[in-house]
Amino acid sequence: MVSSDLEYLTIALPKGKLFTKAVGYLADVGYSAEGLSEDSRKLVITNEHSKIHFIITKTMDLPTYVEYGAADIGIIGKDVLLEETKDVYELVDLNFGLCRMVVAVPENLKRNKISDYAHMRVATKYPQVAEEFFRSQGVQIEIIKLNGSIELAPVVGLAELIVDLVETGRTLKENKLIEVAQIHQSTARFIANRVSYKMKFERINRLVEDLRSLIVKE
Amino acid sequence: MKKREFMAQIPYGTRDYLPGEARKKRIIENSLTNLFLAWGYQEVVTPTYEYLETFQAGAGCEGLPETIKFFDKNNLTLALRSDMTTPLARLTASRLRGEKFPLRQCYLANVFRYEQAQAGRQCEFFQGGVELLGIPYAGGDAEVIALAIQSMKEAGLSVFQFSLGQVDFIHGIMQEAGIDDECQTKIKHYMITRNIVGLESLLASTELTKPEQEMIRMIPQLYGKQEILERAAKVVSNTKSRQALDNLQEIYDLLAAYDVEQYISFDLGLIRDFDYYTGMVFEGYTPGLGFPVCGGGRYDNLLAAFGFDCPATGFAVGIDRLLLAFERQGIQFNNNKESVYVSWQEGNLMQAIMETMNLRDQGLIVELSLQPESKIQAQQTCDQKQCTKLIYLD
Numbered sequence: 001m002v003s004s005d006l007e008y009l010t011i012a013l014p015k016g017k018l019f020t021k022a023v024g025y026l027a028d029v030g031y032s033a034e035g036l037s038e039d040s041r042k043l044v045i046t047n048e049h050s051k052i053h054f055i056i057t058k059t060m061d062l063p064t065y066v067e068y069g070a071a072d073i074g075i076i077g078k079d080v081l082l083e084e085t086k087d088v089y090e091l092v093d094l095n096f097g098l099c100r101m102v103v104a105v106p107e108n109l110k111r112n113k114i115s116d117y118a119h120m121r122v123a124t125k126y127p128q129v130a131e132e133f134f135r136s137q138g139v140q141i142e143i144i145k146l147n148g149s150i151e152l153a154p155v156v157g158l159a160e161l162i163v164d165l166v167e168t169g170r171t172l173k174e175n176k177l178i179e180v181a182q183i184h185q186s187t188a189r190f191i192a193n194r195v196s197y198k199m200k201f202e203r204i205n206r207l208v209e210d211l212r213s214l215i216v217k218e
Numbered sequence: 219m220k221k222r223e224f225m226a227q228i229p230y231g232t233r234d235y236l237p238g239e240a241r242k243k244r245i246i247e248n249s250l251t252n253l254f255l256a257w258g259y260q261e262v263v264t265p266t267y268e269y270l271e272t273f274q275a276g277a278g279c280e281g282l283p284e285t286i287k288f289f290d291k292n293n294l295t296l297a298l299r300s301d302m303t304t305p306l307a308r309l310t311a312s313r314l315r316g317e318k319f320p321l322r323q324c325y326l327a328n329v330f331r332y333e334q335a336q337a338g339r340q341c342e343f344f345q346g347g348v349e350l351l352g353i354p355y356a357g358g359d360a361e362v363i364a365l366a367i368q369s370m371k372e373a374g375l376s377v378f379q380f381s382l383g384q385v386d387f388i389h390g391i392m393q394e395a396g397i398d399d400e401c402q403t404k405i406k407h408y409m410i411t412r413n414i415v416g417l418e419s420l421l422a423s424t425e426l427t428k429p430e431q432e433m434i435r436m437i438p439q440l441y442g443k444q445e446i447l448e449r450a451a452k453v454v455s456n457t458k459s460r461q462a463l464d465n466l467q468e469i470y471d472l473l474a475a476y477d478v479e480q481y482i483s484f485d486l487g488l489i490r491d492f493d494y495y496t497g498m499v500f501e502g503y504t505p506g507l508g509f510p511v512c513g514g515g516r517y518d519n520l521l522a523a524f525g526f527d528c529p530a531t532g533f534a535v536g537i538d539r540l541l542l543a544f545e546r547q548g549i550q551f552n553n554n555k556e557s558v559y560v561s562w563q564e565g566n567l568m569q570a571i572m573e574t575m576n577l578r579d580q581g582l583i584v585e586l587s588l589q590p591e592s593k594i595q596a597q598q599t600c601d602q603k604q605c606t607k608l609i610y611l612d
Contacts, residue, residue, distance in 0.1 A: 005505075006377075006505060067508055068336070068508050069506065069507070069508040078415075087411075087508070087509070089411070089412035089413070089414070090411075090412070090413045090414060090415050090416065091412070091414045091415070092414065092415065093415040093418075189415060192412075193508055194412070194508060194509060194510075195503045195504075195505070195507060195508055195509065195510070198379060198381055198441075198483070198485070198503050199379060199503055199505060201441050201442070201483070202442075205439065205441070
């Protein structure tokens with residue numbers, strides 16, 4: 001099963017917080033499969049009747065699957081697209097999974113402006129986004145790439161600042177961190193592979209239109 | 219101190235072609251060259267590097283971040299060619315302007331760009347292509363598109379599709395709406411990357427009226443067969459966009475005469491990422507490749523940048539991309555030519571040489587052993603080399 005099979009449409013879905021909602025949206029426009037769940041042991045879930053394959057990937061890897069054409073289309077957060085900068089078509093803002101990418105510091109380290117944080121260490125899961133943000137502010141910083149529990153870094157003195165995704169801001173509060181800047185807002189996006197979009201245009205475009213009208217209704 | 223072991227590496231984004239791979243590459247290159255020659259195109263060769271100014275004049279901008287640059291001994295900036303269209307425009311404008319036009323030129327060349335490397339997208343890659351210079355008419359565009367399609371077939375691809383667009387269609391709409399240059403550049407960027415979400419938020423931040431925003435937003439959706447042209451004609455009223463649609467219709471009618479119109483879809487959001495295009499643009503796609511296998515278009519102003527006003531149109535096909543598409547689609551090369559291994563018993567080398575030359579004269583591929591072997595050894599070597607026949611002189 002590869003996406004070069006013109007009869008089938010391969011859809012990539014990210015594990016994690018977008019998964020359930022993404023599956024729901026797709027089901028609403030007629031794209032579903034039996035046994036499609038996040039903890040499915042099957043790697044590929046197929047609906048022979050509607051000619052669809054679903055694959056479930058790690059969040060950060062999803063754009064790669066779509067860029068290489070291993071999946072034709074996918075649903076993924078804008079935050080991941082900004083970090084991974086892959087060549088994919090971004091077709092619809094699905095308007096769910098709202099979260100914000102922010103810079104935060106421990107209360108006692110708070111300064112007046114961003115440039116006051118020059119040469120400090122920034123812990124993040126999003127090194128590209130963090131680097132680009134500070135560069136655009138003309139501030140040099142040292143990036144420390146971590147794979148999780150970012151808010152731990154300032155507590156144990158690994159870094160002074162963090163760049164991370166927040167939904168409610170509760171985790172920040174619990175760790176006595178304050179937001180000092182918002183880098184961007186993120187929502188779920190419907191993306192497509194460049195060539196699949198052309199080779200399977202009618203199917204993908206119909207799906208795009210259906211998703212659009214679904215969002216408008218909500 | 220431990221001696222550092224030398225590990226010979228090749229630079230980022232480059233690759234070696236091993237014997238079997240290089241052979242396939244050569245087969246494709248030969249079939250392309252023969253095809254181009256058969257259509258009346260003549261091969262030209264230009265330097266691998268030129269002055270950076272040449273490429274800057276071609277691109278109409280200074281930065282060229284993707285171009286690989288270095289200095290000569292007089293500290294002038296040189297650049298490895300990042301495409302062949304600009305060097306051929308420079309060549310034509312400076313050395314061939316006295317010739318009888320139209321000129322038909324073709325090339326096979328390696329070109330260089332800083333890219334985020336992956337299979338089929340290297341920093342050094344190989345292109346074959348043609349430029350048709352001196353023809354402003356749709357007939358020229360139809361010829362290069364038909365030739366591009368023929369190249370796909372000749373190389374051995376059976377499933378592929380071409381998208382055809384016209385940059386004036388978008389330009390006409392943007393000019394009519396009175397969009398400034400800076401914003402036009404942004405819109406074009408979003409069109410090229412098909413970032414529809416970005417495009418919408420950009421449009422919402424402008425002072426364009428709702429219908430104008432809607433018109434630009436729907437451009438990328440104008441994709442499909444011939445009926446798209448009629449659909450587009452209903453929504454645009456400005457002369458430039460209308461003429462672009464007429465131009466596409468004319469090209470399409472001629473492509474029908476070439477009997478290749480079945481491969482064509484229209485994509486009015488297609489503008490490609492070279493700024494020099496002024497008219498029709500196209501790209502070819504094949505399953506298994508995440509990017510176009512070939513592409514081209516009309517560039518009527520590029521030669522004027524070198525002081526010679528001359529309309530032109532052309533295309534290039536990525537040879538590495540063709541190879542990758544074959545591999546991913548499981549297409550076999552028919553390499554059925556008989557190959558012979560000639561071996562000999564001690565003392566028979568001269569006889570073996572004569573026999574070998576004889577067979578080569580008959581057009582066979584012949585490999586001669588240069589040391590004596592027993593018949594059993596010879597058969598083993600022959601099998602290892604995958605030669606189809608053994609001739610043993612005892």
